[in-house]
Amino acid sequence: MHILFICRSKVGFDQNISPIVKNQGDSLVKNGHQVDYYLVGKGVVGYVQLVVGLRRLLKTNRYDIIHAHYSITSIFTTLAIPGRKLVVSLMGSDTERKGLMLFFIKIFSRYCWSKVIVKTERMKIRFNSERITVLPNGVDFDHFSILPKNEALAAVGFSADKINILFLADSTRKEKNVGLARDAVSLLHDHSVVLHEIYPVSHKMVPYYLNAADVLVLPSLYEGSVNIVKEGMACCTPIVSTDVGDVRENISTAAGCFIANGHSADFSKKIKEAILFGKKTDGREHIKHLNSCAIAERLVLVYKSVLKS
Known part of the structure; x- marks a missing residue:
């Protein structure tokens, strides 16, 4: 499966990718899938560039699944490619959205995003959509182990x-x-x-x-x-x-x-x-x-359900 991850650029980390997102991508690669990354720049300009750049990327590249991370990035991804199937991961910071932003997340979760992944049951209750599934972040047991x-x-x-x-x-x-x-x-x-x-x-x-x-x-x-x-x-x-x-x-x-x-x-x-x-x-x-390989297998099942829908 060829998967495109869309996420904010995080300066200071490996390849400027958030460790949470990179770990998930690495676990999918370990399970035999191909993962590419589209990194969103800072501020409003970064999101505007996402709309233009993503459309250009998808004209010359085919992906089985597009998976956006965090609420604002996911909303702008939807604006860039309306009508395309989209898997969205909402993170911990998204649980504290209030007012208009929370309203937009709920609307997009219910009517625009094909499948919404949240990390805990608490988050599922807060966003309240039939398209939500709970899938916690996994841990790479090979990388994280006891050292002298x-x-x-x-x-x-x-x-x-x-x-x-x-x-x-x-x-x-x-x-x-x-x-x-x-x-x-x-x-x-x-x-x-x-x-x-x-x-x-x-x-x-x-x-x-x-x-x-x-x-x-x-x-x-x-x-x-x-x-x-x-x-x-x-x-x-x-x-x-x-x-x-x-x-x-x-x-x-x-x-x-x-x-x-x-x-x-x-x-x-x-x-x-x-x-x-x-x-x-x-x-x-x-x-x-919570071994990352097992979590990756569950994530692939989510992707397959979206492709079948």
């Missing part, structure tokens, strides 16, 4: 004499709520505990950071299907997270992983518990069903 701690520490430059807390997200984004992690670490009153705020980082290096960390923290206000938490579980890293996206269903039964509320005192308490846990978790065992 000393090797990981050396690779990322963390000190073996410190307790290393990892925040691996864009701290400038309000919804990532880095202030909660900073306050929680400060409340520990322990100078041996260091919070590392890492962003951006190459996909190749993420397993090293996860294996070097004593605790991975996710203090977000909202998320969809949280890749970094699942990747942390695949590396068996202790995790403290707020109750967002699909985190609870993935980590709630894993020893060494903790759900905290949005208050710094509770988040700090859970970090301390994770530090005291002091070893690798059994997280990998809890997410075997």
Whole structure:
């Protein structure tokens, strides 16, 4: 199957493609499919160029499936190629759309997009369309696995004499709520505990950071299907997270992983518990069903259903 992914350009990542989108594309390639990418530039100009550029691309290239990622990109893709079958993935940030934007997402979901993929049941309820299917992001178990701690520490430059807390997200984004992690670490009153705020980082290096960390923290206000938490579980890293996206269903039964509320005192308490846990978790065992190859097979079934419709 020849598939075209349409997504925003993300400067600083491999090939300027969001790791979430790239991981999904790579898993389809591993399963024997061909995936091309159309990257949308910044701002209004980027979306206008999408309309013109996509039409030009499709005049000379044939794709079995066109798959757009994120709501605004998907809306402009529909404007570029009205009447074409289109698979759309809505992400965590799309769950917080309000007002006119939320109205447009619901209208396009119900009447324009052939199939809409969301990451969690919460998202499905919010958008409320018969065309919606829930398909979480998968994890590449070959890439994300347990590495020797000393090797990981050396690779990322963390000190073996410190307790290393990892925040691996864009701290400038309000919804990532880095202030909660900073306050929680400060409340520990322990100078041996260091919070590392890492962003951006190459996909190749993420397993090293996860294996070097004593605790991975996710203090977000909202998320969809949280890749970094699942990747942390695949590396068996202790995790403290707020109750967002699909985190609870993935980590709630894993020893060494903790759900905290949005208050710094509770988040700090859970970090301390994770530090005291002091070893690798059994997280990998809890997410075997999220192996990226298995998720890719389910995605192909979605594509086939669209082609048959």
